[in-house]
Amino acid sequence: MRQYLSGLLIALLLTSTQVRAQSDIFLYGILDTSLEVTNAGNGATVRMDSGGLNGSRFGLTGTEDIGAGYKIKFTLEQGILSTTGAASNPALAFSRQAWVGVAAPWGEVRVGLQNSPVYIPVTGVLDAFTVNTLASGMDSFLSISPRQNNAITYLSPDFHGLTGQVMVSLRDATTKPDNGIAAYNLAVEYSHGSLNSAIGYQRVTNFKGSSTLNALFAGANYAFGPLRVFAAYHNAKITGLVDKDVYALSASYQFSVSTMLSFGGAHAHDRTGMGNGGDQVGLMYWYFVSKRTTLYASAAFLDNHNKATFTINSAPTGGIPVAYPGANPRGIQLGIQHRF
Numbered sequence: 311m312r313q314y315l316s317g318l319l320i321a322l323l324l325t326s327t328q329v330r331a332q333s334d335i336f337l338y339g340i341l342d343t344s345l346e347v348t349n350a351g352n353g354a355t356v357r358m359d360s361g362g363l364n365g366s367r368f369g370l371t372g373t374e375d376i377g378a379g380y381k382i383k384f385t386l387e388q389g390i391l392s393t394t395g396a397a398s399n400p401a402l403a404f405s406r407q408a409w410v411g412v413a414a415p416w417g418e419v420r421v422g423l424q425n426s427p428v429y430i431p432v433t434g435v436l437d438a439f440t441v442n443t444l445a446s447g448m449d450s451f452l453s454i455s456p457r458q459n460n461a462i463t464y465l466s467p468d469f470h471g472l473t474g475q476v477m478v479s480l481r482d483a484t485t486k487p488d489n490g491i492a493a494y495n496l497a498v499e500y501s502h503g504s505l506n507s508a509i510g511y512q513r514v515t516n517f518k519g520s521s522t523l524n525a526l527f528a529g530a531n532y533a534f535g536p537l538r539v540f541a542a543y544h545n546a547k548i549t550g551l552v553d554k555d556v557y558a559l560s561a562s563y564q565f566s567v568s569t570m571l572s573f574g575g576a577h578a579h580d581r582t583g584m585g586n587g588g589d590q591v592g593l594m595y596w597y598f599v600s601k602r603t604t605l606y607a608s609a610a611f612l613d614n615h616n617k618a619t620f621t622i623n624s625a626p627t628g629g630i631p632v633a634y635p636g637a638n639p640r641g642i643q644l645g646i647q648h649r650f
Contacts, residue, residue, distance in 0.1 A: 334375075337650075339368035343392045344606075344645025346444065350621060350630045351637025357630075358393050362645040363442050363606055365626040366392040367406055373413075383418070384410040389626075406457065418465040427463070427475035427497035428510035428527050429456040435499070435508040436529040436542035438560035438572035438594075444622040444643050445592030445608035447576025450629065451556040451620060453525055453546035455514045458493050471502045485516045492516060504533040521549040529558075536564040540574070553581040560592075570596040578620065586618035602649045611640040 344362030348355050360366045369387035376382060387407035389398030399405035409422030433454070439446035458479035466474045477495035481488050497510035507530035517523035529542030544556040560574020572594040580587040592610040599605060610622045614636050621629030622639050632639055 335370060335372040337368065337370055340364050340366055340647060340649050341392045342366050342645065342647040344443075344624070344643050346624065346641060346643045348444070348622065348630050348639060348641030350639040351633030355630055359624055359627045359643075359645075360390070360392040360394075360398075361626050362444075362608075362624050362643055363604070363647050365398070365406070366390050367398075369404075369407065379415045381413040382410070383413055383420075409461075411463075415467065417467050420461075420463045420465070422461065423457060423459050424461045424463055424477070425457050426455060426461075426493075426512060427477050427495045428512050428525070429454065431475065431499055432497050432508040432510035432527045432529070435506050435531060435540075436527065436544070437540045437558050437576075438531075438538065438562040438574055439592065439608075442625045443592075443594055443606065443608040443645075444610045444624040444629065444641055445572065445594040446623075446625070447574070447590030447592060447610075447612070448542060448544065448556065448558045449623045449625050450590050450610075450612060451554070451576055451578040451588065452544065452623075453523060453548060453552060453554075455493065455512060455517060455523060456626075458495070458514075460492070472498070472500050474498045481516075506531050517548060521551060523548050538562050538564075554587070555579040555581060568598045570598075572596070578618075580615070580618070585616040587615045588618050588620045589613045589615075590620075590622070604647045606643075606645050606647070608643040608645075609641070611638070613638050 342361050342363050344359045346357050346359055367387055367389050369385060371385045374382040385407045386404045389405045391398055407423055409420045409424050411418055411420030433441040437446055437448045441449045460480040460482055461477050463477040475497045478491055479493040481490050481492045485492055493514040495512050499508045510527040512525045514523040524547045526545040531538055531540040540560045542558040547553050556576060556578050558576035562570055562572040564570045575591040577589050578587045590610060590612040594608045597605040612620055612622050614620055617635035619632050619635050621632055622641055623629040
């Protein structure tokens, strides 16, 4: 049996080497698992989460150089639950990304299922928690559509630190009417020295099946040596449901190559006049075991105003719903992430 397994492993390695040499195809992924203790207003709940810091996944990405500065690129990415081994969406073979595109000196064009331009490039600039883990108030108050089906995206080249993305997604048989544009996404980033900044806009019809989402994101961060300070603004309107402004201020301090502390808070203002806003403060400790492995610990307290029902989210894992309108959730989280 050992000889058989050894032979099989050698054959797979040889095959992988041949495929890479011919097609430049790579396997990658993230395994992220955390333990969470949260009190959402009716006592402590203990659970294990997949994706406390980033969603667990595996994927294939490839590039073919066709000359004259042109490349054909693709990505296939499936979300998984590291807690059970199941697909995060059992109905889809590749639930996170499935696109093919052309990269050239004038930029890049992609078609297919893709992350929206505001999801990773913009939100990563907004706070010291990268809008992840339950410590991030921006995550708890965020309204966003993270990825789009039937999407066409243009990514600009880097022009002295300035880059941009434009995405439109087309309707299909699952939306009504089944033609036309389903979503628009715009994002602009600027980085220079210690400054990183971004602004993005998203409009999605048929958001969660029946509403329209209009969302604006803007933020910047600046490094003062080991201290990096973040400021952000988010406005979201969901037809008949939400009209809010979110403000966030946070910072991270790099103690050493392997340790970092993030802290900050966010405020959600209810523009409907109902007073259903909220405030959250959070704290997060990062320990970088290696370039691929990170240990993290997060804590948060959220104060819901009036009859608000915000909960402390742990992207992409949804937070535990509050026991009643106005309840104040709080929790802690310990996790490990490994990238390959």
